[in-house]
Amino acid sequence: MNESVKQEAELREQAIAAAIAYYRFRHAPQKPFQPGDRIAYGGRVFDEREVAALVDSSLDFWLTTGRYAERFEREFAAFIGVAHCSLTNSGSSANLLAFMALTSPKLKERRIMPGDEVITVAAGFPTTVAPIIQYGAVPVFVDVALPTYNIDTTQLEAALSPRTRAVMVAHTLGNPFDLATVKAFCDRHDLWLIEDNCDALGSRYCLNGTWRFTGSIGHLGTSSFYPPHHMTMGEGGAVYTDDTTLKRLVESFRDWGRDCWCPSGRDNTCGNRFGQQFGELPAGYDHKYVYSHFGYNLKVTDMQAAIGCAQLEKLPGFVEARRRNWQMLRDGLAGLEDRFVLPEPTPASEPSWFGFLLTVREGAGFDRDQIVAHLERKGIQTRMLFAGNLIKHPCFDEMRNSGTGFRIVPNATAADLPTLRSSGLLPVTDRIMRDTFWVGVYPGMSEEMLEFMVQQIREFCAR
Numbered sequence: 357m358n359e360s361v362k363q364e365a366e367l368r369e370q371a372i373a374a375a376i377a378y379y380r381f382r383h384a385p386q387k388p389f390q391p392g393d394r395i396a397y398g399g400r401v402f403d404e405r406e407v408a409a410l411v412d413s414s415l416d417f418w419l420t421t422g423r424y425a426e427r428f429e430r431e432f433a434a435f436i437g438v439a440h441c442s443l444t445n446s447g448s449s450a451n452l453l454a455f456m457a458l459t460s461p462k463l464k465e466r467r468i469m470p471g472d473e474v475i476t477v478a479a480g481f482p483t484t485v486a487p488i489i490q491y492g493a494v495p496v497f498v499d500v501a502l503p504t505y506n507i508d509t510t511q512l513e514a515a516l517s518p519r520t521r522a523v524m525v526a527h528t529l530g531n532p533f534d535l536a537t538v539k540a541f542c543d544r545h546d547l548w549l550i551e552d553n554c555d556a557l558g559s560r561y562c563l564n565g566t567w568r569f570t571g572s573i574g575h576l577g578t579s580s581f582y583p584p585h586h587m588t589m590g591e592g593g594a595v596y597t598d599d600t601t602l603k604r605l606v607e608s609f610r611d612w613g614r615d616c617w618c619p620s621g622r623d624n625t626c627g628n629r630f631g632q633q634f635g636e637l638p639a640g641y642d643h644k645y646v647y648s649h650f651g652y653n654l655k656v657t658d659m660q661a662a663i664g665c666a667q668l669e670k671l672p673g674f675v676e677a678r679r680r681n682w683q684m685l686r687d688g689l690a691g692l693e694d695r696f697v698l699p700e701p702t703p704a705s706e707p708s709w710f711g712f713l714l715t716v717r718e719g720a721g722f723d724r725d726q727i728v729a730h731l732e733r734k735g736i737q738t739r740m741l742f743a744g745n746l747i748k749h750p751c752f753d754e755m756r757n758s759g760t761g762f763r764i765v766p767n768a769t770a771a772d773l774p775t776l777r778s779s780g781l782l783p784v785t786d787r788i789m790r791d792t793f794w795v796g797v798y799p800g801m802s803e804e805m806l807e808f809m810v811q812q813i814r815e816f817c818a819r
Contacts, residue, residue, distance in 0.1 A: 368412065368415055371411055371415060372408045372411050372412055375407050375408060375410075375411040376404045376407060376408055378407075379403070379404045379407040380404065383402075383407075384403070384404075388804070389802050389804045389805050389808070391734075391735075391808055392734070392735055393735055394735045394737065395735055395736045395737060395796070395801070395805050395808070395809065396737050396796060396798075396800070397584065397711065397737040397738065397739050397794070397795060397796030397798070398583070398584025398585070398710075398711075398796050398798040399583060399584060399798060399800055400583045400588055400800075401670075401674065401798070401799045401800045402588075402663075402666075402667070405666040405669075406663050406666040406667065408666075409424070409662040409663060409665055409666045410659055410662050410663055412662065413658050413659045413661070413662035414659055416658070418621075418658050419657055419658070419659075420620050420655060420657060420658065421443065421619075421620045421655050421656060421657070421658060421661070422620065422621070422658035422661075423658065424658045424659075424661040424662040424664075424665055425443050425655075425656060425658055425661035426619070427661070427665055428441075428443060428661045428664045428665050428668065429441040429442065429443055429594075431665070431668055432594060432596070432664075432668060433596060435569075435668065435671065436569050436571055436572050436577070436596055437568060437569055437572050438571075438572050438577070438596045438597060438598050439597070439598045439599075439600070439603075440596060440597050440598070440599075440600065440603035441594050441595070441596045442594065442595045442596070442603060442606045442607050442610060443592065443593070443594050443655070443656045443661060443664075444592070444593045444594065444595065444610055444654045444655065444656065445591055445592060445593065445654050445655065445656050445660075446580065446582065446591055446592065446593045446654075447483070447554040447578060447579060447580020447581070447582060447585070447593040448483035448486075448580070448593070449593055449610075449652075449654040450554070450578035450579060450580065450593035450594055450595045451483050451484055451486075451487055451524075451550075451552060451554075451578050452483070452486075452487045452490075452609075452652075452654075453595050453606045453609050453610050453652075453654065454487075454524075454550050454576040454577075454578050454595050454606065455468075455474075455487035455488060455491065455522075455524065455550065456487065456491065456609045456649075457576065457595075457602055457605035457606045457609060458521075458522060458548050458550075458575075458576075458602075459491060460605045460608075460609075460648075460649060461648075462601070462605060462648070463601075463605075466521075466546075466548075468491070468493055468521045468522060468548070469493075469521075470491065470492035470493060471492065471493065471494065471519065472493050472494065472519050472520075472521040472522075473493065473494045473495075473496050473517055473519045473520045473521065473763070474488045474493055474494070474495055474496065474520075474521065474522045474523070474524050475496045475498060475512065475515045475516075475520065475522070475523045475524075475525075476488065476495050476496065476497060476498075476523070476524050476525055477497060477498060477499070477500050477507050477525055477526075477785070478497045478743070478745050478746040478747050478782055478785050479499075479500045479505070479528075479741060479742075479743070479744065479745065479746075479782075479784075479785040479788050479789075480525075480526050480528065480552075480741075480742055480743060480746070481526065481552075481554070481555075481742040481743065482742070482743055482746055482749075482751070484524060484525070484526050484552045485524075485746060488524065489761065489762075493521075494519070494761065494762055494763060495762045495763075496515045496517075496520070496762070496763045496764075496765065497746075497747065497762065497763070497764045497765065497782065497785075498511040498512065498514075498515050498765045499511060499765070499782045499783065499784050499785055500528070500784050500785055500788070501784060502697050502715065502784060502787075503697050503698065503699055503700040503715075504528070504531050504533075504699075504700060504701070504702045505528040505529065505531060505699070505713055505741065505788070505792075506525075506527070506528050506531060506532075506533035506534065506702060507525050507533050507534070507538070508784070509533075509534045509537040509538060509541070511765045511766075512537070512538070512541045513541075514765050514766050515763075515765045516545060520545065520547060521547060521548060522542075522547055522548035522549070522550065523538060523541070523542055523547055523548070523549050523550070524549075524550040524552065525538070525550075525551075525552060526551075526552035526553075526554065526555060526556075527551065527552070527553060527555065527556035527559060527570050528555070528713075528741070529555050529556075529709065529710040529711045529713060529741075529794065530555055530556045530558075530559050530678070530707045530708045530709040530710040530711075531556070531559070531699070531701055531702055531705065531707045531709070532556065532559050532560075532561045532570050532702050532705040532707060533702065534702060534703075535551075535561045535563055535570070535573050536561075536563055536564075536704065539563070539573060539574070542574075548574075548575050548576075549573075549574035549575050549576075550574055550575065550576045550577075550578070551570060551571050551573065551574040551576070551577040551578070552578050553570050553571035553577045553578055553579050554578055554579055554580035554585065554593070555580075555585070555710040556570045556571070556707070556708060556710065557571070557579050557585065557586040557587065557671070557675075557708060558586055558671060558672075558674070558675035558678075558708030559705065559706065559707045559708040560705065560706040560708075561573065561702075561704060561705050561706075562704040562705070563704075567706070571596060572596070572598075575597060575599060575602060576595060576596070576597050576599075576602060576606075577595070577596050577597070578593065578594065578595055578596075579593055579594045579596075580592075580593050581593060581594070581660075581664060581667075584796075584798065585710070586671065586674055586675065586678070586708060586710070587664065587667040587668060587670070587671050587674060588663070588664075588667060589656065589660040589661065589663045589664040589667070590660060590663065591656075591660065592656050592660050592661075592664060604617055605649075608648060608649050608651060609649055609651040609652060609654075610651065610652065610653075610654045610655060611651065611653070611655065612647065612651045612652070612653055613647045613648065613649035613650050613651025613652075614644070614645070614646065614647055614648070614651070615634065615643065615646040615647065615648040616629075616643045616644045616645075616646065618644065620655075623644065626643065628643070629642060629643045629644065630642060630643070632646075634646045634648075673799070674799045675708045677798075677799035678708055678709045678710070678797050678798065678799060679707070679708065679709060681709075681797035681798070681799075681801050681806055682707075682709040682712055682797045684803070684806045684810075685712045685795070685797065685806060685809065685810060686698065686699070686712070688806070688807070688809075688810030688814075689714075689810060689813060689814070692813070692814070692817055694717065694720070695716065695717055695720040695721075695817050696714045696715060696716060696717060696720070697714070697715035697717060698714070699712065699713045699714075709797050710797070711739065711794040711795065711796055711797060712794055712795050712796070712797050713741065713792060713793075713794045714792065714793060714794065714795075714813075715787065715788065715791050715792040716791045716792075717791075720817075721817075722816070722817075723791070724790065724791045724792065724793055727793075727813070727816055728793050730812070730816045731795070731809075731812060731813070731816075734808075734812050736795060736808075736809055736812060737795070737796065738793050738794065738795055739793065739794050739795075739796075740789075740792070740793055740794075741788050741792050741793075741794065744785070744788055744789030744790075744792075745782060745785045745786055745788070745789040747762070747764070747782075748789070764781045764782060765781075766781075795809060
């Protein structure tokens with residue numbers, strides 16, 4: 357090793373050691389939980405390994421996608437059990453890219469066109485649905501079912517039309533939807549299946565006798581690495597698939613819409629950079645600057661990916677902790693079935709839970725707002741099931757005014773939106789909007805926190 361390389365290695369080691377010392381001083385000490393302390397629904401769980409990886413990456417000063425991103429994509433794909441993983445800057449961007457990949461002209465007759473329909477649900481996070489609407493396709497909303505909070509698969513055939521091209525739904529708070537039924541429906545009708553796996557990383561489903569991770573069964577799966585999720589990069593997301601064509605389409609839309617697939621900082625991967633003809637461009641135009649799609653720039657930085665690499669090593673432990681914490685709440689609240697609809701895992705599944713859902717029953721003696729207010733006063737953070745019923749939000753005002761843009765099963769369109777509040781077209785979704793909330797199960801929770809949560813819910817029910 358020459359002297360300059362040796363010196364660089366020593367300085368890098370010193371910088372990382374200093375960062376680890378800072379972590380131990382600033383972040384490591386944690387006082388025991390005391391009643392009244394804030395119990396967050398989710399958050400970062402990290403140690404000196406993430407800090408060391410972050411500093412190591414920063415010293416390269418390769419600020420865009422680089423060696424850590426390549427490593428993460430390779431290792432994450434191996435974990436999920438798919439051929440390809442493409443990193444992006446958020447789970448919402450992952451959903452956007454997964455959907456937009458299916459609109460590519462390169463898919464020919466299978467591409468999704470404006471006006472085509474995509475089956476989804478309104479009880480979830482808006483960015484599962486937003487790409488459909490933003491592109492000009494038509495979301496077709498079906499109801500969900502309790503106690504799994506997932507898509508009601510008995511409505512799939514009623515949702516089908518000659519314009520149906522895809523199903524795009526999420527695994528609700530880590531609980532897999534009925535993948536056997538949904539996949540069989542998609543296969544039967546030659547539809548694309550996008551699994552929004554942002555809240556379910558590490559969940560498994562037994563399909564045809566084989567256990568597989570959710571996100572690996574549809575044509576495309578997506579993940580989010582926002583801090584409350586199963587692992588974090590701060591911001592970040594991923595799209596994954598076994599289909600090399602779809603992988604290249606995802607990355608084209610992610611990387612400005614370019615036709616070239618050279619990794620960042622590399623040239624001539626195809627070996628024919630100046631020897632091709634595209635559109636009406638001059639023959640031999642530089643392939644690095646040929647654009648086959650109207651794309652975006654949705655890449656991650658290598659520093660984010662470095663954190664992700666450290667987190668990925670801990671993911672199995674995170675998943676186990678979430679399952680353990682969920683089960684502790686489920687056991688602790690047993691016997692309150694007269695007050696709440698308690699959550700149940702989908703048959704043939706092994707959820708990696710994102711949260712613990714509770715739906716207040718009619719006749720419970722209190723409503724959702726009252727128990728939420730009580731828990732928040734006690735320092736227990738709560739959350740709604742995201743949008744509740746997305747079609748009742750202000751973002752749908754324009755559709756209400758225009759009378760176009762979506763369908764509801766069994767038979768309603770945007771023109772019916774003014775009467776939807778009393779129509780009962782999505783009765784379970786509406787019930788979730790009114791009566792459901794959830795509390796966290798993330799790995800940063802101690803047994804004392806979980807016991808306090810159970811105690812407060814039980815005491816409130818006993819009043």
